[in-house]
Amino acid sequence: MDLDSDRRIIEVARLSESETAVFTATAASETSEGVVMQLSDGSVVAYTNFCPHWQDIRLDRGESALVRDSQLVCRKHGAMFDTDDGVCTHGPCEGAVLDTFATAVHDGSVYLTNDKWDSVERGIEESQSRDLSTDTRIGF
Numbered sequence: 001m002d003l004d005s006d007r008r009i010i011e012v013a014r015l016s017e018s019e020t021a022v023f024t025a026t027a028a029s030e031t032s033e034g035v036v037m038q039l040s041d042g043s044v045v046a047y048t049n050f051c052p053h054w055q056d057i058r059l060d061r062g063e064s065a066l067v068r069d070s071q072l073v074c075r076k077h078g079a080m081f082d083t084d085d086g087v088c089t090h091g092p093c094e095g096a097v098l099d100t101f102a103t104a105v106h107d108g109s110v111y112l113t114n115d116k117w118d119s120v121e122r123g124i125e126e127s128q129s130r131d132l133s134t135d136t137r138i139g140f
């Protein structure tokens with residue numbers, strides 16, 4: 001396993017169970033956004049940043065996804081995803097599973113481990129404005 005510094009996402013110390021950090025992974029002809037967070041057992045997970053219900057809707061628009069009771073919550077229609085496996089447990093895409101990014105923790109940082117990705121940067125890709133929604137249909 002090659003832990004390339006170009007594929008380093010973030011320091012583990014900056015992660016928590018209550019919020020996500022968004023990143024953009026880049027390959028030769030492809031980009032993909034993900035969210036990374038820490039679970040209660042200290043492990044780290046990374047999922048796609050887009051909801052399986054409407055795949056242009058971001059879970060994290062740059063200021064953390066909504067996280068409630070170990071569930072990632074889509075702000076659009078309220079789909080809830082278990083943070084430990086990405087399975088949608090409630091909402092219009094119940095049963096769907098968030099795509100996962102393979103990661104590893106080394107020396108206090110989280111790295112993408114799939115050689116497919118050339119590099120990773122924190123934040124969303126500004127030129128990829130897929131999520132045009134401004135309204136939130138659920139409130140907490």
Ligand code: FES
Nearest residue numbers: 051053074077079
């Ligand atoms: S877009 Fe996420 S629940 Fe509908």
